[in-house]
Amino acid sequence: MAIVLLIVAGLLLTGALLIPRAFRRFFYPPAPPMPSVVATPVAQILSDLEANMKKKAPQVLDQMQPGLSDQEIAALEQQAGIQLPTEIRALYQWHNGCRSADPRVVGPIPGHRFLPLSEALGLPTVLSNQVAKATAVQKAAFGIFAGHTRSWITLFDDGAGDGYFFDPRRKPEEGAVFYSFAEDCTYVFFPSLRNLLAGAVKCYETDAFSWTNAPTGPALTEDFTRTTKIWESFGSSNIR
Secondary structure, X not given: OHHHHHHHHHHHHHHHHHHHHHHHHHHOOOOOOOOOOOOOOHHHXXXXXXXXXXXXXXXXXXOEEEOOOHHHHHHHHHHHOOOOOHHHHHHHHHEEEEOOOOOOOOOOOOOOEEOOHHHHHHHHHHHHHHXXXXXXXXXXXXXXXXXXXXXXXXXXXXXXXOEEEEOOOOOHHHOOEEEEXXXXXXXXXXXXXXXXXXXXXXXXXXXXXXXXXXXXXXXXXXXXXXXXXXXXXXXXXXXX
16 A cells, blocks of 8 residues: 555656646747848847838837946846846847837837836846735646746737747747747747847838828737748747
């Protein structure tokens, strides 16, 4: 009987260890093979993005905040206890997010607010504080279904928990920069922030991003049929 109990206990322990890992792998899968990293320097890509926004969506560009200095970024990194990669730093030296939260004029990606760095780096702490106040059952559920999001830094947010993220726990070649749509566990992984930004430039150049008269008024809009193909030429989706 003792042997049987030991076997059962071993099986339960194995299940307790493997099941959460399986859930995490389902809700936050490893990146599939990705295209090569874009060779164009990030500074040039950001310059091209600025030029395209100035030409095709100046209303959105007007909502962008001035970029941060090296010292300002370093101070925010120290406060958050993180060191950002060069490309993420370059993004915030370009512009420090959007002033507006109006979905019609946020950008540079339609419908996604570019978060100021202080806000982006503060969200993981806000999340941790919320989880700390939860019940034991809620904490367990969060750990299984959303625990993988603890380390995510939101770059471009759609206001509903989806968007474009950077995970400092992943290496670039593991898809540290990615798009996530939680409702159906869709991901598009990019081997570099340069790929994501170059994809955005391509969307402007081909009018997949355009300033149009939407039902709610003039807005920066996205042609999803066209952008899906563009994103997957710069990144790789887990949905086939």
